[in-house]
Amino acid sequence: MAKTVIIEQTGGPEVLKVVDRDVGAPGPGEIRIRHEACGLNFIDTYQRSGLYKLDLPHALGMEAAGIVDAVGEGVTHLAPGDRAAYAAMPPGAYAEARVMPATQVCPLPEAISFEEGAAMMLKGLTVQYLFHRTSPLGPGDTVLFHAAAGGVGLIACQWARSEGIRLIGTAGGPEKCRLAEEHGAEACIDYRSEDWVARVRELTDGKGVQAVMDGVGKDTFSGSLDCLAPLGMMMSFGNASGPVPPVDISQLAAKGSLKVTRPTLFTHIADHATCQEMGRMLMEKVGGGDVRIRIDQRFALDDVTEAHRALEARRTTGSTILTV
Incomplete structure (x- = not known):
């Protein structure tokens, strides 16, 4: 079981619910990952409000970092025990652990912390495609x-x-x-x-x-x-x-x-090889010191409602993470 944030209806931050969900085992092309930190992004508020449609009920969250717990058949770029980070579809990153497709999950170098990994993937890959692919x-x-x-x-x-x-x-x-x-x-x-x-x-x-x-x-x-x-x-x-x-x-x-x-990030990272290449460039920028990931707000997973309120009220600077 893993604590997971879901919505059963669209609306304001008050519709966010924290529930316990069975995680299960990864199938072909999937991994199970135990999160150390999760990222917060404006796209999460669009999905919660209904601007971007989801089939309900649905878990929220598009990026996180943690340790790979198990891999399914056909996954070759990750192994149990690996550090990893991602920005990926489908939503579901606001969780202690999840099973998810492995395609858009990237190995995370030791030089980059889990908090940095959770805060940088969606935002950093967005910057990468804006400057290099648009x-x-x-x-x-x-x-x-x-x-x-x-x-x-x-x-x-x-x-x-x-x-x-x-x-x-x-x-x-x-x-x-x-x-x-x-x-x-x-x-x-x-x-x-x-x-x-x-x-x-x-x-x-x-x-x-x-x-x-x-x-x-x-x-x-x-x-x-x-x-x-x-x-x-x-x-x-x-x-x-x-x-x-x-x-x-x-x-x-x-x-x-x-x-x-x-443009949307998920068009750019739909291809596995392209996603991994973009991820490597981002991690080189961060690992080499060209880009520093600034995390100005930290909320516990249980406080996700307040995190959404702060983001929408523009009371945040830099990145915001949910700690697990």
Whole structure:
């Protein structure tokens, strides 16, 4: 039996329930993993609220780290006793232990702690595909990153710095802006007190940025288009403020032949070999010191309701984990 967080209906944080579930044995292509820590992400709130549909009842949670307890037939990249971490479908990471597909589970080097592993996989793999698999970016390019003081944002700030890419961030309040700049943002704009579109244009001498990386959604999408240079790429990868309304595609032509994509991590990591390659790059960035995983909030698994409230109220910085 393992303590597991489930929802039986969609709604606010109050619908989260902690129950005991039988774990069972892994089948072909599966592993059983005993978690040391679990990650908290905005996608979890989308699934809980019903924005992203799940068949109910369903366990929640998309990333965790721990020790492989057993492996099923056909699993060759992991063995019992291995340290491992993952961001993976289906949801179910908010648990003491689980049986799950092995495809998206990655070996975790000794140099990276279980807490770091649980906090970095979904966010770090997201940053990897934004910088390396979505649109060509390289030294000297400039990107705009919204919510730069959040878990994904702080990784992105450091990632950009490590590759000679200029990152301009936005965040809510001077403390969050300072945090983003400490982690590698060249500048961070306080959207509560500044016209961030005008400021981006000022910081780029009116030219705009090559790419916008936007996990906020509804509140920032339109302004983000106005920050792009001609032929720039809008990467809309999340909906923290709500889903983006329908877009008049002719506006992309009028604003400079812009490109727009709505990527998801799980499309990028669906292939086993690709997922493992992306995981290795992330772990090299963290293990080599280019990226430091900042964990600013820790909640016990039993306190998952309060963790969701804090995340949705934007009372968090860096990454948040659930301790098991």
